[in-house]
Amino acid sequence: ADRAAFIAALPKAELHLHIEGSLEPELMFELARRNGIAIPFATIDDVRAAYAFSNLQDFLDIYYQGMGVLQTEQDFYDLTAAYLARAHADGVRHAEIFFDPQGHTARGIPFATVIGGITRALDDAQAQYDMSSRLIMCFLRHLSEAEAEATLDEARPWLDRIDGVGLDSSEVGHPPAKFQRVFARARDLGLRLVAHAGEEGPPEYVHEALDLLGVDRIDHGNRSLEDEALVARLADDAMCLTVCPLSNLKLCVVDDMTAHPLKTMLDAGLLATVNSDDPSYFGGYVNANYTAVADALDLSRDELVTLARNSFLGAFLDDDAKARHL
Numbered sequence: 001a002d003r004a005a006f007i008a009a010l011p012k013a014e015l016h017l018h019i020e021g022s023l024e025p026e027l028m029f030e031l032a033r034r035n036g037i038a039i040p041f042a043t044i045d046d047v048r049a050a051y052a053f054s055n056l057q058d059f060l061d062i063y064y065q066g067m068g069v070l071q072t073e074q075d076f077y078d079l080t081a082a083y084l085a086r087a088h089a090d091g092v093r094h095a096e097i098f099f100d101p102q103g104h105t106a107r108g109i110p111f112a113t114v115i116g117g118i119t120r121a122l123d124d125a126q127a128q129y130d131m132s133s134r135l136i137m138c139f140l141r142h143l144s145e146a147e148a149e150a151t152l153d154e155a156r157p158w159l160d161r162i163d164g165v166g167l168d169s170s171e172v173g174h175p176p177a178k179f180q181r182v183f184a185r186a187r188d189l190g191l192r193l194v195a196h197a198g199e200e201g202p203p204e205y206v207h208e209a210l211d212l213l214g215v216d217r218i219d220h221g222n223r224s225l226e227d228e229a230l231v232a233r234l235a236d237d238a239m240c241l242t243v244c245p246l247s248n249l250k251l252c253v254v255d256d257m258t259a260h261p262l263k264t265m266l267d268a269g270l271l272a273t274v275n276s277d278d279p280s281y282f283g284g285y286v287n288a289n290y291t292a293v294a295d296a297l298d299l300s301r302d303e304l305v306t307l308a309r310n311s312f313l314g315a316f317l318d319d320d321a322k323a324r325h326l
């Protein structure tokens, strides 16, 4: 309880959060009703019971189904506003948010509807909570690079509101190398670059994200620890890893929270951070992630402060803004 209070009081940044993964069952039911969409659940308990995953793909199937209730600009606003209110309550002062436009445009929802609702909520959080944010557009890696390129083209009118691109969805079989050209284009447009790598995929995918995509951060990165030379390189480069403990547990990336690699990462000098990934599906927002992993690994107050500091160091903020938070 003492530790939880300490964590709650730490100012922090969240750097790995899929906005569609913050859709709580209550809002899913409300939007299904509002939009006249059938969902395969009778009760909230049915929904929660369906959230038992044995790997990433199990989760992704339910995640893409869940986002089907999102139809209007107001739906995307309500989704984003609910996350930002919850993050603010957890002491999040800066949030870098992923969205999956291809999960929506494939259902006939216009890009403008998605980004219009999300950015209106981001603007309101800045005004209401003094909470800053960045928006990162992810490409779905199970789709083709040509489809990612078309998505980047669709985003062109919105590039003043998009800070970076990322790579998510089914990792194994879809290595970073598949997206080399679209990431080069995004870089030329001045966007920051991140990619999920080493969640289920091998250390080689982390190497590819660094060497072929030129990413500024690695999302997850757990399996980097299997490669000693890679660990040394990540530490030397102060490469931020956006680690997600409850996600790792729910997707069976770790067998048990006491086996989580976060402490090993810190001991190796890696710039590791703690994040919630898809909090509605994995059972907790950012403070719950800090608490679960800190309890399991008996992390010290110094280590918790380091994790919170790392979140600002790894953020896409300018040096003045970082200094204000540190």
Ligand code: HPA
Residues within 6 Å of the ligand: 018, 021, 056, 063, 168, 169, 170, 196, 199, 247, 277, 278
């Ligand atoms: N991994 C890959 N893709 C995702 C995730 C994740 O944790 N969450 C939403 N899309």
Ligand code: ZN
Residues within 6 Å of the ligand: 016, 018, 168, 196, 219, 277
């Ligand atoms: Zn993720």
